Amino acid sequence: MLREDDDPAALAREADTEVLGIAGGDGSLAPIAQVAIGRELPFVCIPFGTRNHFARDLGLDRGDPVGALEAFGGEELRIDVGRAGGRLFLNNVSLGDYASLVHRREAHRRRREALAWLRALLRMPRHPRLLRLRVDGQPLAARIVLVANNAYELRLFDLGARPNLTEGRLHLYSASGMLPTAWEERAALTFELDGPRVLRAAIDGEPVELRMPLTCRLEPRALRVLVPPGR
Numbered sequence: 001m002l003r004e005d006d007d008p009a010a011l012a013r014e015a016d017t018e019v020l021g022i023a024g025g026d027g028s029l030a031p032i033a034q035v036a037i038g039r040e041l042p043f044v045c046i047p048f049g050t051r052n053h054f055a056r057d058l059g060l061d062r063g064d065p066v067g068a069l070e071a072f073g074g075e076e077l078r079i080d081v082g083r084a085g086g087r088l089f090l091n092n093v094s095l096g097d098y099a100s101l102v103h104r105r106e107a108h109r110r111r112r113e114a115l116a117w118l119r120a121l122l123r124m125p126r127h128p129r130l131l132r133l134r135v136d137g138q139p140l141a142a143r144i145v146l147v148a149n150n151a152y153e154l155r156l157f158d159l160g161a162r163p164n165l166t167e168g169r170l171h172l173y174s175a176s177g178m179l180p181t182a183w184e185e186r187a188a189l190t191f192e193l194d195g196p197r198v199l200r201a202a203i204d205g206e207p208v209e210l211r212m213p214l215t216c217r218l219e220p221r222a223l224r225v226l227v228p229p230g231r
Contacts, residue, residue, distance in 0.1 A: 009035055017041070019072060019226065023065060025049015026091055027206035033081065033223055034088040042224040044071045051205070054090045057162040059231045070228035078221035079165040082149035084203060085214055090223075092152075092159075093216060094202045095145040096131040130176060133195040136188075142174035147191060147216045154183050168220045190217040 002008055008028065012020050012035040021044030022032045029045055036043040046069065047055035052062045058079075060068050082089045130141040146152075150167045153160030169187045194213040201210045 008032060012036070013039070019044060021046060021072065021226075023048040025052060026054050026204045029054055030088045030090050030204055033090060036224070037081070037088070037222055040224075042076055042226045044068075044226050046071075053159065054204070057091075057165060058225065058227060060227065061231075068228060071226040074226050074228045074231075077165075077225045077227060079223050079225055080149055080168060081219050081222050082147070082170060082216060083219060084147070084201075084210060084216050087203060087208075089149060089203045091204045092146050092148040093210075094147075095133070095199055095210075097129070097143050131195070131199075133193055135172065135186075136192050140174060142176045142184075144173075144175045146173040147171075147193075148173065149218065151187070166221060168218065170216060170218045190215060 002011075008022065009031040012022075012032050019042045020032055020036045020039070022028055023046035025047075026049060028049065033043050045055050045058060045060065046065050047060055047062045048065050052060075055062050055068070082093070084093045130143055131145060133140045133142075133145065148162075148171045150162050150165055150169065151171045152162055152173070154173060169189060170191060171185060171187045172191055173183045173185050175183050192213060192215055197212055199210050199212060201208050
């Protein structure tokens with residue numbers, strides 16, 4: 001069990017093991033997966049967070065973390081990962097209003113406020129504030145920008161599932177309206193982003209700050225993942 005001052009990635013780098021796994025939510029997974037890639041070890045995901053989008057897209061039963069432990073003797077898959085600069089992501093990188101919401105939620109959580117998501121949502125601006133970027137040299141003005149590791153089935157207020165984790169492409173989604181009802185989409189192996197020198201962002205739902213310009217790229221089938229037999 002991790003303590004508050006533990007560095008999970010450091011523990012993973014030092015572990016004398018043939019497989020690296022972690023039980024946690026989406027934001028806990030990527031640092032361990034990055035170590036697994038560097039050490040050329042298989043990775044195991046045990047869904048133990050709030051949403052567990054990666055576990056869902058991997059085909060795991062998000063309501064059965066104990067059953068997911070069977071992955072340690074299960075089938076090996078190779079799946080795509082993304083990188084934002086040098087930082088690995090399994091799901092997506094978000095910029096704009098959603099990223100601001102994540103940062104507000106985290107600030108409320110550190111102050112031990114209840115209903116952090118709702119409080120953050122109520123503080124969202126009533127009128128759109130467009131984020132102005134350049135994507136591969138072309139201007140883009142949007143309220144929400146999402147760079148995804150493979151394609152999502154996007155829905156209003158929610159990310160749908162990814163039917164494929166080995167498509168081999170990043171997808172960039174953008175929406176400029178008050179509500180994300182209409183998404184513009186493009187796909188590529190890499191995206192070059194430029195804009196304000198430092199931007200608030202969220203990587204796999206965790207708040208970060210990213211320096212521009214930024215290269216987002218896909219690494220096809222770079223991660224060895226173990227899954228339970230017959231998942």
